[in-house]
Amino acid sequence: xxxxxxxxxxPEPPEPQEPHRAREVAESFGTDPERYDRAxxxxxxxxxxxxxxxxxxxxxxxxxxxxxxxxxxxxxxGCRVLGVEPDTRxxxxxxxxxxxxxxxxxxxxxxAGRSFDAVVSGQAWHWVDPDAGAAKAxxxxxxxxxxxxFWNAARPPQALAEAFDAVYRRVLPDFLARAQWAATGAQPYxxxxxxxxxxxxxxxxxxxxxxxxxxxxxxxTREEWLDQVPTTGGHTRLAPEDLERVLEGVGAAVDAFGxxxxxxxxxxxxxxxxxxxx
Numbered sequence: 001x002x003x004x005x006x007x008x009x010x011p012e013p014p015e016p017q018e019p020h021r022a023r024e025v026a027e028s029f030g031t032d033p034e035r036y037d038r039a040x041x042x043x044x045x046x047x048x049x050x051x052x053x054x055x056x057x058x059x060x061x062x063x064x065x066x067x068x069x070x071x072x073x074x075x076x077x078g079c080r081v082l083g084v085e086p087d088t089r090x091x092x093x094x095x096x097x098x099x100x101x102x103x104x105x106x107x108x109x110x111x112a113g114r115s116f117d118a119v120v121s122g123q124a125w126h127w128v129d130p131d132a133g134a135a136k137a138x139x140x141x142x143x144x145x146x147x148x149x150f151w152n153a154a155r156p157p158q159a160l161a162e163a164f165d166a167v168y169r170r171v172l173p174d175f176l177a178r179a180q181w182a183a184t185g186a187q188p189y190x191x192x193x194x195x196x197x198x199x200x201x202x203x204x205x206x207x208x209x210x211x212x213x214x215x216x217x218x219x220x221t222r223e224e225w226l227d228q229v230p231t232t233g234g235h236t237r238l239a240p241e242d243l244e245r246v247l248e249g250v251g252a253a254v255d256a257f258g259x260x261x262x263x264x265x266x267x268x269x270x271x272x273x274x275x276x277x278x
Contacts, residue, residue, distance in 0.1 A: 048073045052077050064106060082116075130199030
């Protein structure tokens, strides 16, 4: 009788380090700011309205503003936005498209005595030390101002998530970014939200942190999704041949799904008011 040997189980990715310590990853997004700005998902209008409705004034500081994806909706809502961004390439793109930006890491940025009604951060607070970042925000917020940090969590159809995961297991089994398809929904962002909330509480300068959720969706063609993939964490540092293999596999998965799909997103927010006594 032939012996049937089980298929080897691909190794699980190693535990990642604290994101804010992985500066080489954070600083890799500026390699193609045009693609980043074009392809990255936006944020639902309801999120912007909910934040701005609570503010005592219009002055907003966007920490880690990148190319301005998170800043521009607040500008459109009537806010005066100053961005702080450590990557000069991203900052220059944001400036050319209407957002004032100063180049620095948020924790060490010199506010020069300025204060703000809100500190926001879209898809970037995990690159900020959560304790130092909350303390910095507390120091520049006016009493009653708001700290609001948020992320877009993708929730693809289960069959497509499994197909994406299979691509990475086959092509790059140790690649950390594949974990997002093994655990869909807001779950991958729960740890980031927890760290942000802990930093807010530990600062002693804010009210109790709240968590808000906003569901929205976007339909992607195959080409639109493949345009977006290289802008996500880790892909910016792949060797060209590895990225090509990933895109080939992901493209085939989308083709098998009909050539397009609707991606449900949940925008998750951690937010708190600056107290007068803090």
